[in-house]
Amino acid sequence: MTSEQDPRLGTKPDAEQLPRVATGDPAAVPPTVQAGDAAPTDGGQPTPPRGHSVLREITGGNAIISVLAVVLALIAGAILIVLTDEDVQQAAGYFFSRPIDTLRAIGESVGGAYSALFQGSIYNFRRPGFAAGIRPLTETLTFATPLIAAGLGVALAFRIGLFNIGGRGQMLVASAAAGWIGFTLELPPVVHMLFALLAGVVAGALWGGLVGLLKARTGAHEVIVTIMLNYVAFYLISFLLRTPGALQAPGQNNPKTPPIDPNAVFPDLLGPGYNLHFGFVLAILATLVVWWLLNRSSLGFQFRAVGENPNAARVAGISVPRMYIYGMLISGGLVGLAGVSQVLGTTTTGFSAGIDAGIGFEAITVALLGRSRPWGVFAAGILFGALKAGGFSMQAAQGVPIDIVLVVQSLIVLFIAAPPLVRAIFRLPTPTGLGIRGVRANRKAVAK
Known part of the structure; x- marks a missing residue:
């Protein structure tokens, strides 16, 4: 070993350094190892970089789970819209001869429904002037x-x-x-x-x-x-x-x-x-x-x-x-x-x-x-107010049953109640439970 270069130390340790390196003496570490480098673990594998732990907490945290639960519920709602749309059913009858027609009907069905949902809850581009176009947002806030x-x-x-x-x-x-x-x-x-x-x-x-x-x-x-x-x-x-x-x-x-x-x-x-x-x-x-x-x-x-x-x-x-x-x-x-x-x-x-x-x-x-957090509840209330206000517009404009909005709301609760399911679908890591502040505090304690 004295004749080969140690890949962890970047230099050739002599006979006097070897016992001190083995015992973890910091004086034996050559100056080529800089502060902040990934330190080896007992298994010989370097610890993940500092940003990985924070990213793990963010991608596996409750906030991301809530957002993805809404996304999954909207996807499920889109599937129900497609299954109940008469134009899609008619185009699906000759799918193998003209598949583009079926795909176009699906896009028009889902896009039209969610476009009506947006215009009925946030902003209606078809109304003249900003004052008239912003009225759906005020309805959302009223419902919320x-x-x-x-x-x-x-x-x-x-x-x-x-x-x-x-x-x-x-x-x-x-x-x-x-x-x-x-x-x-x-x-x-x-x-x-x-x-x-x-x-x-x-x-x-x-x-x-x-x-x-x-x-x-x-x-x-x-x-x-x-x-x-x-x-x-x-x-x-x-x-x-x-x-x-x-x-x-x-x-x-x-x-x-x-x-x-x-x-x-x-x-x-x-x-x-x-x-x-x-x-x-x-x-x-x-x-x-x-x-x-x-x-x-x-x-x-x-x-x-x-x-x-x-x-x-x-x-x-x-x-x-x-x-x-x-x-x-x-x-x-x-x-x-x-x-x-x-x-x-x-x-x-x-x-x-x-x-x-x-x-x-x-x-x-x-x-x-809202995860029982005041501002989370505030945001969730506005979201459900938007679903209420936009649901009526979606039904009037596209003929989509208002019950689909209720199904979306129910699915949101279902996905929130099953975080492992959401993590499995999106392949998200499981958080450590310390939170971002806890991870940073733990790293500072280890550094000391």
Whole structure:
């Protein structure tokens, strides 16, 4: 070995250096080995470069999985569009004689459907002027407003380790409280709106806080309690809507409330030509508040500690039952904000028992897609708002059933719930679980 060049050291070690190299003495390493070079491992293989670990965390992280879950769902939706398109079926009948016709029909079917989806949710190039073309985006934001608020409530409960599927009941109770204040009292413009807003949020918070109280005091499972309270709220509001002097509009037999007083209605953000209202601003503020609460406050730290391990949190001196109550109070208030946005911003001419419009359950999907992170929920809410707004346009323009949008939403949840499946399809690496910051911190510790 003394007569051959060592490929790792780049020089000929003499007899005195060999024992010191074998023991790992840094003084024995010749100056040809520079700092930052890949060091050999015990197996003789160099460790991967520094950027590989960071890239592994990025390509295998939750954010990429969420994006790819949406991509897979859209691909599956395209397949369903093709299978249900009459032109594609007709062209497929003579595929072997004229295959180009079938491929052209498939392209026109999928391209037309998703083009209509885009023009119905983001920007319509066929309308004259920017003000008219941007109207679909405002519709997307309008649909996204209650989804963001309710999704934040469900995500906050997730972070505490609770499964709040009582969004429907909390929205109904909040809508009834805000609506009753809105069409019964006569107050100055700003005061009336704030009073109705506060009443709705408080009603939703109390309805959700009841779940937390039962969970903390009796150990009742929040899933069972929220399901039962959904039925209680629905039939209670249905009864009040059929009771004169309660929620039912005077002089009519339909289970519907009177219109909201104009002083209590959310103002339009872009004028009367658009449906976007002040509720979207409240959704942005709610996202900021929840982000600060979870990441910058001591209460948020206790929420996250309980969600990670309630037993360890209890040993650390955190009152787990109290966190359950506080968490469900805030969660119910956020979901209640979604109901208030519906009553005071969207359906101001009066509402019925279907005011929730399935938002309470769609909020679970939004929270899952957003990984229970406030800004992730915000982005997921806008995505689902775009699917809602564009779905109607896709059905009207291309004849594509609106149910395909629901299938896409369901597939998004399916793929998010199975990250190994997404990684296997796209051949992504499995992350170490340390995160980018953890990888960098680990490398710094090794370097020291």
